[in-house]
Amino acid sequence: MENSQVQLVQKSIPPLNRFVTALDINNLVAQYGTPLYLVDEDTLHAKARELHRAYSKFRGPVKVAYSIKANFTPAIIRAFMKDGLTFDLTSLGELYFVKQCKADPENIIYTSVTEEPDEYLEVLRNGVRRIVVSSHKGMMNLAMAAGKLGVRPMTMIRVNPEVGVKAEVRASYKNGKFGVPFNGGTIDSATKMVKHMMESDLLKFEGFHFHLGSQITDFSCYTHALDKMDAFMTKMKKEHPNFHVNTFDIGGGTPVFYNDPVPTPAEMAKNHVDRLDQLAENHGTFTLMIESGRFLVAESSILVSRIVNTKEYNEHKIVIVDAGYHILLDAALLKQEYPQEIIPVIDSNNRTTSLAAPATVKNTHLAGRLCDTYDVFPVSRASDLNGADVGKYVSFYNVGAYSVVFNMPFHCQTKPPIVMKESDGKFRLVRKGTTYQQLYTEEGGDLA
Numbered sequence: 354m355e356n357s358q359v360q361l362v363q364k365s366i367p368p369l370n371r372f373v374t375a376l377d378i379n380n381l382v383a384q385y386g387t388p389l390y391l392v393d394e395d396t397l398h399a400k401a402r403e404l405h406r407a408y409s410k411f412r413g414p415v416k417v418a419y420s421i422k423a424n425f426t427p428a429i430i431r432a433f434m435k436d437g438l439t440f441d442l443t444s445l446g447e448l449y450f451v452k453q454c455k456a457d458p459e460n461i462i463y464t465s466v467t468e469e470p471d472e473y474l475e476v477l478r479n480g481v482r483r484i485v486v487s488s489h490k491g492m493m494n495l496a497m498a499a500g501k502l503g504v505r506p507m508t509m510i511r512v513n514p515e516v517g518v519k520a521e522v523r524a525s526y527k528n529g530k531f532g533v534p535f536n537g538g539t540i541d542s543a544t545k546m547v548k549h550m551m552e553s554d555l556l557k558f559e560g561f562h563f564h565l566g567s568q569i570t571d572f573s574c575y576t577h578a579l580d581k582m583d584a585f586m587t588k589m590k591k592e593h594p595n596f597h598v599n600t601f602d603i604g605g606g607t608p609v610f611y612n613d614p615v616p617t618p619a620e621m622a623k624n625h626v627d628r629l630d631q632l633a634e635n636h637g638t639f640t641l642m643i644e645s646g647r648f649l650v651a652e653s654s655i656l657v658s659r660i661v662n663t664k665e666y667n668e669h670k671i672v673i674v675d676a677g678y679h680i681l682l683d684a685a686l687l688k689q690e691y692p693q694e695i696i697p698v699i700d701s702n703n704r705t706t707s708l709a710a711p712a713t714v715k716n717t718h719l720a721g722r723l724c725d726t727y728d729v730f731p732v733s734r735a736s737d738l739n740g741a742d743v744g745k746y747v748s749f750y751n752v753g754a755y756s757v758v759f760n761m762p763f764h765c766q767t768k769p770p771i772v773m774k775e776s777d778g779k780f781r782l783v784r785k786g787t788t789y790q791q792l793y794t795e796e797g798g799d800l801a
């Protein structure tokens with residue numbers, strides 16, 4: 354019985370996205386060194402299609418928005434422009450990036466946490482017209498900016514439905530920083546903000562937005578949130594005869610495989626679509642917006658590191674790589690178990706060289722290069738660290754989301770280069786690595 358249970362679990366572990374061969378890795382490392390991020394363009398397009406297809410049964414139009422907070426590498430933004438995705442932005446820096454990539458402002462949804470008057474002026478000046486407000490003051494700041502520029506942005510309200518979310522990253526907790534509750538706040542309530550917008554000449558009420566969290570595998574929180582939205586929309590319709598929702602955005606949260614098998618987007622959509630159809634039937638049809646950062650980019654990327662040292666105590670082997678949480682922060686922050694695999698060294702005659710005999714120790718621990726207790730990489734169930742020895746490489750899979758964006762210079766570490774495997778199969782450098790000299794200058798070394 355125990356054995357068959359183990360088999361069941363093992364069966365459902367999905368294959369890793371090995372879009373590069375061991376030889377590719379050896380060649381790329383010879384050119385660019387380690388650590389090195391690799392990105393697969395085809396995976397980005399495939400994920401965009403998969404997410405959109407998952408919601409195709411919804412009775413109204415569906416839009417997928419890429420949350421660029423997950424990975425703002427310009428080459429990735431440009432790849433998603435080919436898929437016609439909307440971009441979910443949250444700062445003027447992100448706006449600068451998508452504008453530089455020449456994304457159409459029509460394809461931007463802007464959801465700020467700070468919501469400052471000058472920020473909204475800048476956003477509107479750049480042609481963005483779909484904005485999610487998250488506070489009463491934010492709404493008034495947007496109205497002021499709209500009045501100054503003589504434009505009328507499509508304005509959505511970020512609601513905090515205050516539902517329990519069973520996930521590591523939760524965004525819908527009571528009295529939290531994101532959005533406004535349906536009622537409750539003196540002025541910061543969706544009820545009061547809808548009323549204001551219904552009477553506003555400066556803002557056009559467009560609809561609602563919620564975001565419950567990230568890496569959500571238990572979908573009951575969406576069901577509860579949609580039930581609450583239904584009741585709230587019924588109430589709003591009674592209070593405002595002209596009330597109509599044009600866009601309804603259910604935020605991000607689509608999960609990715611790291612350690613435990615996760616539901617697919619199609620399985621996730623199956624949970625919501627009937628409920629969303631019901632909402633459309635009860636209140637009139639709307640455009641459904643699905644936001645995603647993690648799902649769209651995670652599996653597109655591998656981080657290649659090199660084993661630089663090992664040591665053995667009793668039954669334990671510590672394998673030290675030249676990566677660390679400064680380039681894979683969630684390994685420390687969320688104890689993310691990225692799947693890892695040993696890549697052999699291949700010599701110039703295409704022969705796999707075994708640099709040292711694999712040690713026969715039981716427990717292999719993968720440690721980073723930083724002098725910090727937390728710089729130890731949790732090992733995924735899908736990892737295989739057999740034969741880990743100095744000189745070989747360790748590939749970390751599914752690292753495309755929330756990794757590059759958190760690169761930091763702890764211990765005066767530089768940023769690794771990023772190479773993209775483009776759809777024609779060619780490898781292209783899309784971010785140069787940084788040097789110690791650049792870091793020194795950035796830190797003010799030249800100002801002495």
Ligand SMILES: Cc1ncc(COP(=O)(O)O)c(C=O)c1O
Nearest residue numbers: 420564567605606644645646647
């Ligand atoms: C408002 C909003 N939308 C979407 C996302 C993306 O979430 P995920 O990467 O889990 O899809 C986030 C992540 O923090 C978010 O804050």
